[in-house]
Amino acid sequence: MEKAEEILKIKDVNPTAVRILVLRYLLEHLKPQSLKDIEKGLMHTDRSSIFRSLKTFEEKKVVHSIEDGSGMIKYAVCPTGCNCDPQDLHYHFYCTKCSYTYCLLDNPIPIIKLPQNFKMQRANMVVKGLCNKCS
Amino acid sequence: MEKAEEILKIKDVNPTAVRILVLRYLLEHLKPQSLKDIEKGLMHTDRSSIFRSLKTFEEKKVVHSIEDGSGMIKYAVCPTGCNCDPQDLHYHFYCTKCSYTYCLLDNPIPIIKLPQNFKMQRANMVVKGLCNKCS
DNA sequence: TAAACTTTGCAATTGAGTTGCAGTATATTC
C-alpha cells in the first residue's frame, strides 16, 4: 500500500481517487500548499472536490491549515504525532515581494498568557517582509 | 481644530470630508474597525471612498492595519510615536464564536530571529479560540 | 476664469472560498 493510502486508512478516511491524489500532492511538496497550488498541480481535478477533500482531511487531522498572511490558506500534512496543537506551530515568514512562505523553525512560540477562561484553539504567527532574495 | 484634522495636518494628508469622517470614526472606537464596520457607522459614505481613505491613511502612517484572523482587515489609529514598527504590535485573540477581537497587551512579542538578510516589515500574531463569554 | 489635479460615488470586477444539486460511484441490505 502506498503512503497516502496508509495515512488515509489510519486516519479513518475513505481513500477515494481525489483524496489520494490530493494527499499525494501534499506529500510530494515540502511547503504548505494552497487550494490553488493543488488545483494547478492536479490539472484535471475539480476545485470543489479538492476543497472538500481538504476539509475532510482537516477534520480527520490528516492535514492542518496555515494562514501565512498570503491571503490563501495553505495545507500541510500533519507529521506523525501532530495533534494539531497550536503550541506545535511555529512562526512563518511571508515575503511580500516573491510571495514565498518560509517556516521560522528556530523561534519557538512562547507560551501566551490568556485572560481567564479564554481557550486557545490555534495560533497564526506571521511575520511579513522581504526575504534574502528580494531585499 | 479638531483632533482628526490636527492628525491629518501633522501626517500631511489633505483633510477632505470623507477622510475626516473616517478618522473621527476610528478615534471614537477603541477597537480596531473593519471597512465594513466603518461603512455601517458612516451610513452615507461610499465604501470605496472609505477604502481609499484607509489606504491613504496607511501610506501616511495615520493608521495601521491588523489581520486578526477574522478575514477582514481591521484598522486602528496609530498612537503617538507609533512608527508602525512590528515590534510595537501585540498579540490578538480572535474568538471564533462571537467574532470579537481582543488585544493581548500583557504578552510582548519576543524578538524574532530572522535568517540573514530577511527584513521584517510587519507582524500579525493571532491566537484563535473561545473568549471567556463563549467558552 | 481656465486648466490641472484631487477626491468622490457608482458600478463593475477580482479572487478565494463555499454551496446546491444532479449524476456517478461505492457500500449495504435483502
Next chain:
DNA sequence: GAATATACTGCAACTCAATTGCAAAGTTTA
C-alpha cells in the same frame, strides 16, 4: 445479484471582502 442507501464528484453558481475604472464633482494653481 439486484435493489436500495450512502458517499463522492463535477459543474455551475453564489458569497463576501477587497479592489479598480471611470466619469462627475470639488479644489487648487496658473
